[in-house]
Amino acid sequence: MKKIKFAVLLVLFFTSFYNYAQQAPPGRNKVKVTGKVLEKVSKQPLEYAIISFKAPNNTKVVADGVTNPKGEFEIAVAPGTYDIKVEFISFKSTEIKGKTISGDTSLGVVSLSEDAAQLNEVVVRAEKSTVEIKLDKKVYSVGQDMMVKGGTVSDVLDNVPSVSVDTEGNVSLRGSDNIRILIDGRPSNAINIAEALRQLPADAIDKVEVITNPSARYDAEGGSGLINIILKKGKNQxxxxxxxxxxxxxxxxxxxxxxxxxxxxxxxxxxxxxxxxxxxxxxxxxxxxxxxxxxxxxxxxxxxxxxxxxxxxxxxxxxxxxxxxxxxxxxxxxxxxxxxxxxxxxxxxxxxxxxxxxxxxxxxxxxxxxxxxxxxxxxxxxxxxxxxxxxxxxxxxxxxxxxxxxxxxxxxxxxxxxxxxxxxxxxxxxxxxxxxxxxxxxxxxxxxxxxxxxxxxxxxxxxxxxxxxxxxxxxxxxxxxxxxxxxxxxxxxxxxxxxxxxxxxxxxxxxxxxxxxxxxxxxxxxxxxxxxxxxxxxxxxxxxxxxxxxxxxxxxxxxxxxxxxxxxxxxxxxxxxxxxxxxxxxxxxxxxxxxxxxxxxxxxxxxxxxxxxxxxxxxxxxxxxxxxxxxxxxxxxxxxxxxxxxxxxxxxxxxxxxxxxxxxxxxxxxxxxxxxxxxxxxxxxxxxxxxxxxxxxxxxxxxxxxxxxxxxxxxxxxxxxxxxxxxxxxxxxxxxxxxxxxxxxxxxxxxxxxxxxxxxxxxxxxxxxxxxxxxxxxxxxxxxxxxxxxxxxxxNKPKGERDKNAAPKEGDGGGDFPG
Incomplete structure (x- = not known):
């Protein structure tokens, strides 16, 4: 009976969020505004760029949204005239003044350039979140986590969502130690994994990927999933x-x-x-x-x-x-x-x-x-x-x-x-x-x-x-x-x-x-x-x-x-x-x-x-x-x-x-x-x-x-x-x-x-x-x-560096879903 109650609660939990999501598309009196935001030099899409709509001569935002991993956006607004602002941290924002929208409208491609002045400011530096959430994996950026300075990879993993490290250094994912640990996409060659992770300094790590349900591309080993530790490799010219x-x-x-x-x-x-x-x-x-x-x-x-x-x-x-x-x-x-x-x-x-x-x-x-x-x-x-x-x-x-x-x-x-x-x-x-x-x-x-x-x-x-x-x-x-x-x-x-x-x-x-x-x-x-x-x-x-x-x-x-x-x-x-x-x-x-x-x-x-x-x-x-x-x-x-x-x-x-x-x-x-x-x-x-x-x-x-x-x-x-x-x-x-x-x-x-x-x-x-x-x-x-x-x-290295022209990284693998 307890299991049935738990299952019902879980179904209600997902249903509520699905119903909420279904309310997001435009209603009877709204239209869709679409477009794509790219970095001007590299033409790379900018994920999490913010697009906001304000009435002319009014500072209140009436509608807004963010771009997806492809830099695309789709926002529902009521027909009218708007000042549209596109912004991304450490980039020069772009404004479209007095845009009249009467039906579904495409703004096309909006290109943003880096703002050199903002790059030098600490408060608005170009930092991604420490944890990036994607549909098929979570990505933890080590460089922005002060907690692991002077620590080891074990300290890094103990800060990663869904991952735990016990007092003996054993790593578990969602409460299970049946996992596969990769380094740059390859299995760790260490004899004693727990000890090896305690010896490798956190400073050598760029980011950590957590994949709880890997596809056929990855090793079948790891009953509860895999953890991919990506080592640092220089990017700047x-x-x-x-x-x-x-x-x-x-x-x-x-x-x-x-x-x-x-x-x-x-x-x-x-x-x-x-x-x-x-x-x-x-x-x-x-x-x-x-x-x-x-x-x-x-x-x-x-x-x-x-x-x-x-x-x-x-x-x-x-x-x-x-x-x-x-x-x-x-x-x-x-x-x-x-x-x-x-x-x-x-x-x-x-x-x-x-x-x-x-x-x-x-x-x-x-x-x-x-x-x-x-x-x-x-x-x-x-x-x-x-x-x-x-x-x-x-x-x-x-x-x-x-x-x-x-x-x-x-x-x-x-x-x-x-x-x-x-x-x-x-x-x-x-x-x-x-x-x-x-x-x-x-x-x-x-x-x-x-x-x-x-x-x-x-x-x-x-x-x-x-x-x-x-x-x-x-x-x-x-x-x-x-x-x-x-x-x-x-x-x-x-x-x-x-x-x-x-x-x-x-x-x-x-x-x-x-x-x-x-x-x-x-x-x-x-x-x-x-x-x-x-x-x-x-x-x-x-x-x-x-x-x-x-x-x-x-x-x-x-x-x-x-x-x-x-x-x-x-x-x-x-x-x-x-x-x-x-x-x-x-x-x-x-x-x-x-x-x-x-x-x-x-x-x-x-x-x-x-x-x-x-x-x-x-x-x-x-x-x-x-x-x-x-x-x-x-x-x-x-x-x-x-x-x-x-x-x-x-x-x-x-x-x-x-x-x-x-x-x-x-x-x-x-x-x-x-x-x-x-x-x-x-x-x-x-x-x-x-x-x-x-x-x-x-x-x-x-x-x-x-x-x-x-x-x-x-x-x-x-x-x-x-x-x-x-x-x-x-x-x-x-x-x-x-x-x-x-x-x-x-x-x-x-x-x-x-x-x-x-x-x-x-x-x-x-x-x-x-x-x-x-x-x-x-x-x-x-x-x-x-x-x-x-x-x-x-x-010769900005704190908030962005990689504009780098080759694909080892072990990244990309997402599993075609797009």
Missing amino acids: GFNGTFIASTGIPETYGLSGNLNYKTEKLNYFTTLGYNHRTNEGAGLTNTEYLNADGTPKGFLDEDRDTKRTSDGFNGRAGIEWTVAPNTYWTNAINYQKNSGDTRDLINYNNFDASHAFTGTSFRLNDGETGSQNVEYTSNLIKNFNDKGHKLTADLSISKNDDDSNSTITASPNYNTTLNNQVQKQVLFQADYVLPLGKGSQFEAGYKGSFGDLNNEYFVTDENGLKDPNLSNTLEYKENINALYTQYGFKVNKFSYLFGLRWEDTNIHVNLLETSDFNTKKYNNLFPSAFISYEISDQSSFSASYSKRLTRPRGRFMNPAVNYSSNINIFQGNPDLDPSLTDKYDIGYIKRWSKLTFNTSAYFEDTKDVFSFVRTPNGNLVNGIPVILNRPINLGKEQKFGFEFTLNYTPFKIWRINSNFNFYNVKTTGENTYVDFNGNTVVQNLDNQANTWFARINSKLTLPYKIDWQLSANYNGSQKTAQGKNLDMFGMNTALSKDVMKDKATIAFNISDIFNSRIMRSYTYLQNSTTLESQTAYSEMQFRKRQFNLSFTYRF
Whole structure:
């Protein structure tokens, strides 16, 4: 009954907005005024240009509207005589005085020129909104967000609508971590994605695209969608660049530079950066052990104190060559080198059934980490004409080394661990686009991805002897070949896009120490369909479907035991199968002169979903049972939710964007295992829960041209199969001031003002053999409150630069709908 009520409310929600949109076209006494607004020099369309109508000698606006992505507008007005004004931030406005309108009228093409005087003004500089809302994706511009100055890509993603980053650096989209992360349109080649994102500086990022329901053009992997991180590449003619220096508390400092030299045919670009970061974290776990009759058996309190330091160098250099007026070839080298130290101290306090103190012990993990990543990329774009007929080809060759070792001191002994990983990957992709007349387009392409990972992990005791139960060498090979085709066309106000992707996967998971060899071969077809209806120039409606895939990777499949805690152990599962998701999405977007509203309802049906289960492994440490945490293919998961995003500019000096996401997730499945006494145990893991997420970001220009930004996010609590995750709140703020005639900017930000971003959870476990159980309350804070100060200097580069004649960017991909 609750589901029916929720569905009815959702239908009413969409119906109300559709009815509102239907009221927008002209009524019985109104006529339509149409036209197109272009930039005078480049002839590029200007989206969000404002067209206003006033009666002569009257300052009151009687009608107005904004242009769509093609620069077109359609506005309903009553017949009469008007002064019509066309304006766009940092451009000279154009006025048409005394225009008499008696019927449907076309104003034709209106061309606007940049206003040099306004370009030098801070208050009216040419800045797009931090978040651009489009029908098929959201685009987040990094350069205008003061909150991430001196931060990392993880900080960037944590400010993106629909995206969340937990305290351990794991990224999720609409509450799901079954996503695909791309860099410049290509899959990230990092071994540990979460760690790699924490190492890459935010200064290297241009923008982030979020696509919740990708078409057949994109990889099928990523059950809940994909995130495309686009790196900076210079645009302006001549020699120009940006330098950024930053420092912070806890001890953090860095220096980076983006340099660019562009001639008529060659564009040289480079990004270099060094950073030293300190992350201080903390955690606790309070466990109560219960007898079969529910009476207390004992208590254990764990207090964790963590400090991580890292030194990282990030470099990227490349050349974009305009081979011919319609052919662009870009080659680049990316290099990353990082090293760090980790100190993780856990104190254990034991108590008896009456909670009287009985003893204490500790566990100290001193570790060193190091990684080196090298990648060569090549991108070729051949435009056969200016109508979209083109061929693109991409090549990527990479090698990643990731090493870590640690000494674990515990009363009364100690261990050492070593984890060495080497990954090699080759990727090739070709895409062909052929327009077939007005409003229709054919696409086809191929992609091959070939990877090889070798992971050696072992644990030794105080005598230097390897523990065979905790050590192994993983050899993981993955070869994927894919073909796709899609066709899009437009009929009146309806646009259609239908696609089909085929992927063939061949995976080898070999455990060399135990001679356990596994081969997984499968191929799948992934259809997709998208339909959109243009209600007016300012509003559109869309519906889409796609089949998606999530392959288990990284630590999910690595059977090496994470030995950072000797009573709570994580271990991967090399026998995991991929999960398949059917995704349905219905979306609506509406634009006003100062407000953009986007909402969507979505449903995801996933088979063989990954889930973590906690089971006792039969061992005891100082009388405490050891709990093993591992992933399994649970069964089925269904998620139904809706979200909306708002961009609101009440005044030129104040911009607000917000995002809200609510969903219900239902999981059905069970876990069957043989316990340490030889008994077959069946865990029923059926679970249904509601949760929600909200974020709001406000940017205000204060007196003396000081910009102030404030953001807050909230994650609601969520029930799990073995407990509950509690709610979490965080707030950040930043101030910035342009100096040195706007050639430089000073920014100060505080991350997690109230030191409240702490993951909190309750867990309940029961031993099916003895009926003894345990309940635990846990807190984990990966990073405490931080303060950062940064200084940015630009030379030969306007702060509000616009790219007038640039070649198409790598990985942009454009919209999915033909137009």
